Amino acid sequence: MSRRVGICAVAQSTYEREKWYERFQGMCLEILEPLLEQTGLDFAEDTGINMTVSVSDDVFDARTISDNGMTDVLGGHLRCEEKIAQEGIQAVYYGLAAILSGHQDVVLIIGHCKESQGESRNQATHLAFDPFYTRPVGLDFLAAAGLQARAYQKAKGLTDDQMAQVVVRCREKAAKNPLTQDLAPITAQDVKNSPLLADPIRQLHTYPISDGSVGMILASEERAKKICKNPIWITGVGNCMDSFFMGDRDIASNFALKKAAQKAYKRAGIDNPNGAFDVIEVSDQYAYQQPMWMEGLGLADSGPDWLDRGGPDKDRVNLSGGMLAGNPLLLGGLVRAAEAATQLMGQAGERQVDGAKRALAHGVMGPAGQFHSVLILERD
Amino acid sequence: MTTYDKADYKESFVVKGKLALPYQYFAGRTGSKFLIALRDKKKILGVRCNTCKKVFVPPRQTCEKCFEDLSENWVELSDKGVVTDFTVVRYAEPHQPVKPPYILAMIKLDGADTPFAHIVRGVAPSKMKEGLKVQAQFAKKTTSTIMDIECFRPASGQFELGYSYDELEIGMSASFTKTITETDVYLFAGISGDFNPMHLNEEFAKKTPFGTRIAHGALPQSLIASVLGMKLPGLGTVALEINTRFLGPTYFGDTVTASAEVIEKLEKKRWVRLELRWINQHGKLIGIGDALVIPPAPAG
Numbered sequence: 001m002s003r004r005v006g007i008c009a010v011a012q013s014t015y016e017r018e019k020w021y022e023r024f025q026g027m028c029l030e031i032l033e034p035l036l037e038q039t040g041l042d043f044a045e046d047t048g049i050n051m052t053v054s055v056s057d058d059v060f061d062a063r064t065i066s067d068n069g070m071t072d073v074l075g076g077h078l079r080c081e082e083k084i085a086q087e088g089i090q091a092v093y094y095g096l097a098a099i100l101s102g103h104q105d106v107v108l109i110i111g112h113c114k115e116s117q118g119e120s121r122n123q124a125t126h127l128a129f130d131p132f133y134t135r136p137v138g139l140d141f142l143a144a145a146g147l148q149a150r151a152y153q154k155a156k157g158l159t160d161d162q163m164a165q166v167v168v169r170c171r172e173k174a175a176k177n178p179l180t181q182d183l184a185p186i187t188a189q190d191v192k193n194s195p196l197l198a199d200p201i202r203q204l205h206t207y208p209i210s211d212g213s214v215g216m217i218l219a220s221e222e223r224a225k226k227i228c229k230n231p232i233w234i235t236g237v238g239n240c241m242d243s244f245f246m247g248d249r250d251i252a253s254n255f256a257l258k259k260a261a262q263k264a265y266k267r268a269g270i271d272n273p274n275g276a277f278d279v280i281e282v283s284d285q286y287a288y289q290q291p292m293w294m295e296g297l298g299l300a301d302s303g304p305d306w307l308d309r310g311g312p313d314k315d316r317v318n319l320s321g322g323m324l325a326g327n328p329l330l331l332g333g334l335v336r337a338a339e340a341a342t343q344l345m346g347q348a349g350e351r352q353v354d355g356a357k358r359a360l361a362h363g364v365m366g367p368a369g370q371f372h373s374v375l376i377l378e379r380d
Numbered sequence: 381m382t383t384y385d386k387a388d389y390k391e392s393f394v395v396k397g398k399l400a401l402p403y404q405y406f407a408g409r410t411g412s413k414f415l416i417a418l419r420d421k422k423k424i425l426g427v428r429c430n431t432c433k434k435v436f437v438p439p440r441q442t443c444e445k446c447f448e449d450l451s452e453n454w455v456e457l458s459d460k461g462v463v464t465d466f467t468v469v470r471y472a473e474p475h476q477p478v479k480p481p482y483i484l485a486m487i488k489l490d491g492a493d494t495p496f497a498h499i500v501r502g503v504a505p506s507k508m509k510e511g512l513k514v515q516a517q518f519a520k521k522t523t524s525t526i527m528d529i530e531c532f533r534p535a536s537g538q539f540e541l542g543y544s545y546d547e548l549e550i551g552m553s554a555s556f557t558k559t560i561t562e563t564d565v566y567l568f569a570g571i572s573g574d575f576n577p578m579h580l581n582e583e584f585a586k587k588t589p590f591g592t593r594i595a596h597g598a599l600p601q602s603l604i605a606s607v608l609g610m611k612l613p614g615l616g617t618v619a620l621e622i623n624t625r626f627l628g629p630t631y632f633g634d635t636v637t638a639s640a641e642v643i644e645k646l647e648k649k650r651w652v653r654l655e656l657r658w659i660n661q662h663g664k665l666i667g668i669g670d671a672l673v674i675p676p677a678p679a680g
Binding site for chain 2: 020021058059062063120122123126131132133134135136137138139140142143146147149150151154195196197198199201243245246247248251
């Protein structure tokens with residue numbers, strides 16, 4: 001890449017089952033204020049933030065152009081603002097592109113989502129399907145995940161015990177992350193006793209409904225070094241969108257994730273990803289996805305027995321608790337990127353990996369992992 | 381971290397709302413042709429890419445890999461196909477077409493290369509398997525969507541095979557019970573050609589050690605066939621040997637229970653030996669024996 005782009009500051013709200021005390025605007029203010037405070041930036045066109053990329057979704061917010069009633073908080077009032085509604089981590093790609101183009105130097109990213117206000121997130125994701133062929137049969141992301149989980153089980157032998165293990169560990173890690181929901185510790189038996197929702201997915205295999213917001217400041221190398229001491233550099237990025245119809249894809253094959261990862265590794269100059277990362281954050285919306293996405297990233301080639309070999313701890317995967325510890329679907333990848341950057345900044349508190357230098361953050365959206373993004377972050 | 385007290389918010393409220401917009405979705409020329417054929421002719425069409433040779437359902441105008449125009453490459457597909465993947469949906473949402481639990485499956489029609497999602501009915505979730513052959517059941521009322529196929533059901537001519545060698549365990553048992561009537565005996569005489577008066581002539585039978593007519597021995601014996609062939613091991617079984625020793629007579633009106641129990645698995649041949657017993661309504665053992673069978677090969 002011709003010009004380096006760095007993350008200068010990160011802010012996350014707590015993620016809660018219901019932020020009954022706050023509106024979207026308040027949730028974003030909770031992110032904006034610490035970002036301005038950490039960086040000393042303002043919105044002066046030439047010396048401050050040039051551009052905002054907001055992340056929100058019309059369906060989850062139940063209003064179209066979901067950013068337009070709150071541009072004052074997003075830093076977009078009377079100035080440049082762009083919106084991402086696909087997956088939060090895309091905002092990092094967008095900001096990176098804007099800076100690499102030379103048109104912008106300092107970009108603010110703020111995402112919010114309040115899943116608690118909708119009657120059901122399944123009803124929201126149902127709307128992602130087409131009205132002729134897939135919506136009429138009742139598809140939503142949970143049902144699609146059930147199809148994929150079973151296909152992956154059949155192909156790779158993932159067991160109910162292994163999925164339970166993923167959830168138990170996630171809760172242990174979440175207990176060390178003050179931002180996560182208040183999730184009670186559970187045993188593998190509790191997980192296996194929880195009711196099936198879409199076989200083989202059980203209730204406790206699914207990410208909890210959550211409200212929260214997250215943001216960061218990106219800047220060109222020159223500006224980043226003036227804003228903070230140790231910017232976190234974006235060294236690799238890749239994404240891939242698979243076919244829309246699930247029947248056109250091999251849903252057990254990780255096709256799109258493999259392509260996204262290859263692009264990101266190539267850009268970051270990584271020949272062998274195994275052992276290349278000090279911290280890894282993957283978007284495990286459902287328990288089966290943690291080993292599956294790790295396999296797709298080329299970091300668990302043997303499949304689910306990576307779990308039995310202590311892979312998640314050895315590879316330092318989702319020390320934050322991951323998606324299963326609860327953050328909104330829309331923000332999954334952006335929260336992963338924020339967590340990875342926080343680790344590289346050495347500010348991850350009890351979950352900090354000493355001396356972490358390189359991290360991978362992953363985001364996913366669409367039914368059964370249709371769209372994947374991989375982001376590689378490093379510090380000098 | 382800030383804590384929030386509900387009391388401070390007691391003058392706050394929420395407004396109930398809904399994001400809804402009546403809408404007309406244009407199906408396009410390709411989609412319309414598919415949906416009209418389904419609605420009016422109960423035909424399921426696909427489109428073939430002549431470059432990669434793939435047949436796609438649902439149809440689309442262009443091949444996603446070869447960029448070939450597929451809009452004239454229609455092929456008629458079978459209403460039968462095979463389940464490639466499935467899940468059991470057990471949570472309830474208003475957008476579901478049937479009440480959960482139900483089976484949501486990916487179905488690849490014969491002649492197509494891409495499966496598509498639909499509902500499978502007529503199979504218990506615990507018995508559902510990938511590879512099941514299914515057939516479309518067309519809807520009585522049209523919605524001009526894929527729901528003009530109401531659901532898929534197991535294709536006719538499909539049977540559930542009995543226990544395979546590996547599924548059979550020593551101690552497994554099954555039985556069949558039937559009352560043997562005068563009609564059965566007369567029909568059996570006709571079937572076998574055995575018109576022996578001890579079965580058909582009461583006056584003659586009075587002079588035999590039994591003092592009355594009795595059923596042919598092979599009649600109660602034959603009840604074991606339904607046990608071996610339809611229950612244990614079940615459909616697909618080949619019987620190699622059935623040995624019987626008759627211990628007592630079957631009188632007209634007797635109710636006979638024929639039972640079989642797995643007693644030996646012959647690992648080398650993958651055959652199974654079963655012990656056989658026939659008991660009447662008084663609990664009297666009227667026959668014993670054994671059978672040697674080849675259990676059905678596992679399905680798929």
